[in-house]
Amino acid sequence: MWCAAELGLEIERSDIGGAFGGNDGAEYLSRNPNGKIPTLIDKDYVLWESNAIVRYLCDQYGIGHWLPETSRKRGHANQWMDWYQTALHRPMTVLFWQLIRTKAENRDYAAIEAAIGECANYWTMLDQHLAERLYILGDQISMADIPLGCAAYRWHSMEFTRPNLPNFQAWWSRISERSAYQAHVMLPLT
Numbered sequence: 041m042w043c044a045a046e047l048g049l050e051i052e053r054s055d056i057g058g059a060f061g062g063n064d065g066a067e068y069l070s071r072n073p074n075g076k077i078p079t080l081i082d083k084d085y086v087l088w089e090s091n092a093i094v095r096y097l098c099d100q101y102g103i104g105h106w107l108p109e110t111s112r113k114r115g116h117a118n119q120w121m122d123w124y125q126t127a128l129h130r131p132m133t134v135l136f137w138q139l140i141r142t143k144a145e146n147r148d149y150a151a152i153e154a155a156i157g158e159c160a161n162y163w164t165m166l167d168q169h170l171a172e173r174l175y176i177l178g179d180q181i182s183m184a185d186i187p188l189g190c191a192a193y194r195w196h197s198m199e200f201t202r203p204n205l206p207n208f209q210a211w212w213s214r215i216s217e218r219s220a221y222q223a224h225v226m227l228p229l230t
């Protein structure tokens with residue numbers, strides 16, 4: 041939704057899954073057999089996997105810097121997008137489930153500590169990468185910032201002690217000033 045808003049696209053959002061349900065019904069499963077969200081429906085075109093959706097939106101409707109113009113820049117954008125999915129997503133999901141969706145008395149604090157440490161190591165890599173860049177690919181925001189930008193909000197919105205990562209924090213502050221990010225990402229964690 042953040043990506044679509046940045047591209048100026050009007051998308052009707054239907055809340056599915058979790059407390060809303062509906063992702064295990066035949067209609068939804070016929071579009072996305074995983075029963076997961078998100079699923080994008082663009083006229084007669086159906087697409088699932090969030091990063092694939094971001095790439096498609098930027099490719100089909102992207103303006104200027106959102107879809108990097110060279111293969112090499114797209115390579116780096118894809119690298120960081122996939123890195124989020126394959127490296128950060130798992131420990132970030134542990135934190136989200138433990139701290140947001142599990143009552144305090146039932147939490148696994150060893151798992152939480154381990155996940156904080158793992159995420160901190162990954163965020164430190166990004167912090168080093170951002171030492172000489174405003175955004176993940178350089179001077180301009182691009183599709184590469186979208187998955188990590190969403191995760192950065194969650195990282196800063198849960199209660200635990202975070203390491204001081206000045207470049208990462210400056211990047212996150214920059215992104216947090218964007219109205220599309222505020223409207224679609226900076227929402228209560230539930």
Ligand SMILES: N[C@@H](CCC(=O)N[C@@H](CS)C(=O)NCC(=O)O)C(=O)O
Nearest residue numbers: 057058063075076077078089090091
């Ligand atoms: N790799 C997939 C992950 C999809 C996924 O796990 N979605 C979760 C939310 S982040 C979901 O559908 N949860 C609702 C449920 O399982 O009922 C993507 O990025 O789209």
